[in-house]
Amino acid sequence: MSYVSHADLGGRQLREPVAPGSELPGPFHAHWEERVHALTLAMGATGMWNLDMARAARETLPEYDSLSYYQKWLAGLERLLLERGLASKDELRTGRPLQPPVAVPRVLRARDVPAVLAAGAPTERAPRAPARFAAGERVRMRADAVPHHTRLPAYARGRHGTIERVLGAHVFPDSHARGRGEDPQWLYTVAFTGSELWGNSGIDGPLSVAIDAWEPYLERT
């Protein structure tokens, strides 16, 4: 089955303005948004899925384009709950528990929230092999479409860039999102010229774009 992410928006030819001035202050603009944000963090802390699985659940929502940000979070959370058997459609509709709960590895308690947020979830791991590339080297990004969650934006596929920074070995989302473990891989900052990505006539002035790319995304030129 093919995997379609609706979230890979970089470079898409959209004409709409960004409209920065029209925004109310504060991070949340409705009561339900703050609840969804907190529920997503609290359920993420149970250990029933990881961040990459949550991103995959959101980016493949068929209605992605028509949802607001926190609507995506809500739909992604509901989807994970259903897929993991933590809740049923009837329970989500009625708000009443109809089946016994599933045992979850952890429950985030109020007293632990500050420490859990302060610790975060660092993704750097001990490398299993030396880095294949060094700062200053030219590389080419893999050109093929990836049939699962990935963090290589489509606009960079097949493009030539330069390694700017070696960031250490990090949890590899392509594996982690599919339940194949952390599979740490070297991570690099790769810079591209604007003309390499969009052509000389496609840019509106001197431009470079940097992405962070795991070693399996890179090929030698």
Place this chain on the structure above:
Amino acid sequence: MGADHDEEASELGEMDVRVRALESVLVAKGYVDPAALDVLIDTYQTRVGPRNGARVVARAWVDEAFRARLLKDATAAIASLGFHGRQGEHMVAVENTAGRHNVVVCTLCSCYPWPVLGLPPVWYKSAPYRARVVREPRAVLAEFGVTLPASTEIRVWDSTAEVRYLVIPQRPPGSDALSESELAELVTRDSMIGTGLARAPGGR
């Protein structure tokens, strides 16, 4: 009963009803501690926000040794001011200069450095920003009222991994006499994303 339900639904809104049902089930099943939700919401509404990042920038403007540490190991330098943790586990600071202006985006979702900037504004998460800023940043910046010299390179940082980027805006002219806390007042959220510049002293 159906009518009562519909009335309640329209007063509360469809989203409120759906989220209330979700929360009820998750709490009833014991997956979620309702008191933990309150702490999470309070944290991101009142404790974490762009004033944190403004303190980092102001310190970098006045303290050359801190600036050097920030550019070398931003995670440690920012943690030394007390800001660290979720969605800021691996920080990189990028400094604007006369020749280069930095802008941050996440084209694949909406990654954003929570410990220093709080949660992202709606426009940062919007399709037009994510689609356009990697391709036509000057047109996007113009919508924010920012015009840069034609010779300035724009460097866009697409947050595709767990590294989070903080822009260090240029210190505005005429700010030499200001204290560190007065300088922090000039540092806007947008200037730390790269869609704005630091305010001029005495400006609006």
